[in-house]
Amino acid sequence: MAADTRQSPAPAPVREPGRPPRQVWRDRLTHWDYKASPYLYIAPFFLVFAVVGLFPLLYTGYLSLFDRDLLDDSPTFVGLGNYLDLVGDEQFWKSLVNTLSIFLLSTVPQITIAVGLAALLNTRLRAPTGWRISVLLPYVASLVALGIIFANLFGPQYGLVNGVLETLGLDRVDWQADRFSSHAAIAVMVNWRWTGYNALIVLAAMQAIPKDLHEAATVDGAGAFRRFRSITLPLLRPTLIFVVVTSTIGGLQVFTEPKLFDAMPGSNNGGAANQFQTVTLYMYQSAFETQQLGYASAIAWVLFLVIIVIALVNFLLTRRLADSGGDR
Amino acid sequence: MTTTLPRALRRSARSEERSSGGRARFWTYGLLLAFAAGSAFPFYWSFLVASRDASILTDKVPPLLPGGNFLANAQRVFDSVPFWKALGNSVVVSGTVTLTTVLFSTLAGFAFAKLRFCGRVGLFLFVVATLAVPTQLGIIPLYLAMSELGWAGGLQAVIVPNLVTAVGVFWMRQYTVEAVPFELVEAARVDGCSMIRVFWHVVLPAVRPAAAFLGMFTFMTSWNDFLWPLVVLDADNPTVQLALERLQSGFYVDYSLVLAGTTLAAVPVLVVFLLLGRHIVAGIMQGAVKG
Numbered sequence: 001m002a003a004d005t006r007q008s009p010a011p012a013p014v015r016e017p018g019r020p021p022r023q024v025w026r027d028r029l030t031h032w033d034y035k036a037s038p039y040l041y042i043a044p045f046f047l048v049f050a051v052v053g054l055f056p057l058l059y060t061g062y063l064s065l066f067d068r069d070l071l072d073d074s075p076t077f078v079g080l081g082n083y084l085d086l087v088g089d090e091q092f093w094k095s096l097v098n099t100l101s102i103f104l105l106s107t108v109p110q111i112t113i114a115v116g117l118a119a120l121l122n123t124r125l126r127a128p129t130g131w132r133i134s135v136l137l138p139y140v141a142s143l144v145a146l147g148i149i150f151a152n153l154f155g156p157q158y159g160l161v162n163g164v165l166e167t168l169g170l171d172r173v174d175w176q177a178d179r180f181s182s183h184a185a186i187a188v189m190v191n192w193r194w195t196g197y198n199a200l201i202v203l204a205a206m207q208a209i210p211k212d213l214h215e216a217a218t219v220d221g222a223g224a225f226r227r228f229r230s231i232t233l234p235l236l237r238p239t240l241i242f243v244v245v246t247s248t249i250g251g252l253q254v255f256t257e258p259k260l261f262d263a264m265p266g267s268n269n270g271g272a273a274n275q276f277q278t279v280t281l282y283m284y285q286s287a288f289e290t291q292q293l294g295y296a297s298a299i300a301w302v303l304f305l306v307i308i309v310i311a312l313v314n315f316l317l318t319r320r321l322a323d324s325g326g327d328r
Numbered sequence: 329m330t331t332t333l334p335r336a337l338r339r340s341a342r343s344e345e346r347s348s349g350g351r352a353r354f355w356t357y358g359l360l361l362a363f364a365a366g367s368a369f370p371f372y373w374s375f376l377v378a379s380r381d382a383s384i385l386t387d388k389v390p391p392l393l394p395g396g397n398f399l400a401n402a403q404r405v406f407d408s409v410p411f412w413k414a415l416g417n418s419v420v421v422s423g424t425v426t427l428t429t430v431l432f433s434t435l436a437g438f439a440f441a442k443l444r445f446c447g448r449v450g451l452f453l454f455v456v457a458t459l460a461v462p463t464q465l466g467i468i469p470l471y472l473a474m475s476e477l478g479w480a481g482g483l484q485a486v487i488v489p490n491l492v493t494a495v496g497v498f499w500m501r502q503y504t505v506e507a508v509p510f511e512l513v514e515a516a517r518v519d520g521c522s523m524i525r526v527f528w529h530v531v532l533p534a535v536r537p538a539a540a541f542l543g544m545f546t547f548m549t550s551w552n553d554f555l556w557p558l559v560v561l562d563a564d565n566p567t568v569q570l571a572l573e574r575l576q577s578g579f580y581v582d583y584s585l586v587l588a589g590t591t592l593a594a595v596p597v598l599v600v601f602l603l604l605g606r607h608i609v610a611g612i613m614q615g616a617v618k619g
Contacts, residue, residue: 034523037443037523037524038439038443038444038445039439041439042436042439042451042497044428044432044436044491045432045436045492045494048491049458051473051488051489052463052470052488053458055469056465056466056467056468056473057461057463057466059466059469060465060466060469063468120359123350123356124352125352126352129605131360132609133601133606133609134360134363134367135363135364136367136605136608136609136612137367137371138367138370139548140548140594140597140600141371141594142552142593142597143552143569144552144554144569144573145374145572145590146370148576148586149374149590150370152373152377152583152586152587153370153373160373192366192367197612200612200613201612201613201615204613204614207613245460249460255464255554256554256555260573260576265576265577265578280464280465283465287468288471293468293472296468297468300468303462303465304462304465307462311460
């Protein structure tokens with residue numbers, strides 16, 4: 001029945017000889033309503049995307065071929081000049097390495113912990129919803145608040161983290177000054193905010209796994225770890241791919257956390273020696289601080305390509321990793 | 329991918345019995361408690377510092393109970409930045425964006441799920457593909473366009489680019505496919521309903537839970553948005569996040585002041601979250617299963 005009604009055509013505007021003209025007009029209106037409404041309903045999205053998604057992306061590519069100042073409206077065509085400059089720009093390479101380093105330090109532990117946390121949440125708990133809400137709590141924190149709070153916690157002199165380290169008899173760390181430790185601190189912020197969220201997504205996928213698979217494996221003598229590796233992990237594959245790809249697209253654009261982590265407030269440098277400046281932060285600085293729009297556009301386009309490539313690599317990698325779990 | 333949403337909703341309440349995991353042991357609770365404490369700690373710390381004076385940060389062993397200075401520090405927040413204005417701006421921006429995103433996404437989701445038209449499949453695939461476009465990288469031309477229009481500095485510059493999102497359209501389409509039977513739409517049409525009345529009286533009531541989740545999600549995302557407002561708005565007409573950033577960008581950072589600001593800014597979202605938390609959790613988990 002459903003299939004039939006779905007295909008039944010709109011009441012056609014057939015002009016029958018005996019019909020009053022008013023009826024015909026109405027039929028025509030109905031027909032038009034039937035034909036045009038779908039396009040009308042989807043139009044807002046396509047309009048908005050064209051204006052704020054497609055046009056800016058293409059125009060960024062166009063701008064990247066020019067030397068253009070933020071205030072000056074007379075750009076000079078430089079061809080691939082901006083890209084050539086970029087290749088020789090140490091700060092750009094540094095920001096790219098910083099971005100990748102922060103990305104690795106945040107994605108790998110985050111997804112590992114999220115899977116573990118999901119396994120914990122997947123046990124028969126009392127008040128399961130309460131626990132889920134509690135791990136999702138960080139998700140409501142704004143990135144700005146997060147950056148401010150963690151900059152305070154990781155403060156070099158009076159930060160709580162260093163206080164705890166000292167109490168434990170360890171050395172204090174200058175979290176902002178040192179390159180690696182600044183990356184680690186920023187990764188902690190990213191992980192703190194997203195681990196619980198991703199754990200819930202993984203948990204949903206775990207609950208979709210049929211119970212009898214686990215029961216059959218238990219009967220065959222498989223232990224909890226074995227069941228996790230041979231049943232749960234392979235079946236989580238689509239979800240893990242989804243989580244990895246979305247965190248790649250987001251993780252490589254990290255901006256707010258490093259901007260607010262800077263000990264010199266309001267600065268876009270990402271530390272005195274750019275030790276934690278990310279590519280997006282560098283793009284922002286080039287566009288709105290040093291006001292070289294063409295150069296900043298070239299940075300944006302290179303980052304766009306990097307994101308696509310890394311998202312693809314991650315997609316293939318995750319597929320293989322989860323696959324090999326299933327073969328054993 | 330296999331569960332129908334209304335059923336998933338009904339079942340989520342009893343997920344305890346269905347869980348494929350083992351028994352929860354005492355160390356399961358111990359670990360979860362540690363996670364929960366870690367999740368809550370930065371919020372608490374922020375309130376703790378905000379409720380004392382700056383000396384808390386130089387103490388060897390910081391006190392673990394809040395002091396009595398919160399209101400005084402909050403007052404200083406309102407004195408240092410136009411915080412009321414920022415709150416008002418954020419409410420206007422997030423409120424408008426939420427309404428339009430829910431409306432346009434629900435309409436588009438209905439069209440993609442239940443109406444037949446030329447190019448439906450292709451256009452929907454296009455929507456899915458745009459999910460991967462990092463729109464943050466397009467801010468330069470967008471800024472130029474906004475200046476050209478004379479919108480830079482005004483709230484419309486933050487609202488218009490966020491009127492509707494691909495995530496919203498995708499989410500509503502997935503939900504509508506299963507929540508609204510074709511027969512219902514067809515029956516209403518046969519009875520002479522115009523398309524928009526079908527949407528209003530048949531579709532909208534059926535997809536309310538998904539629309540509510542999309543609304544909460546959109547509101548939080550918009551409330552927390554930073555990069556684009558930073559680019560396009562001025563310091564004297566900020567959103568809450570910009571006001572916070574401004575508090576921190578003095579030469580000397582007074583943390584009991586700044587963290588009083590972050591606490592104030594977090595309160596509205598925290599209240600919404602604690603009231604509607606179970607729906608947000610359910611929404612995220614359903615979205616995951618739909619993939």
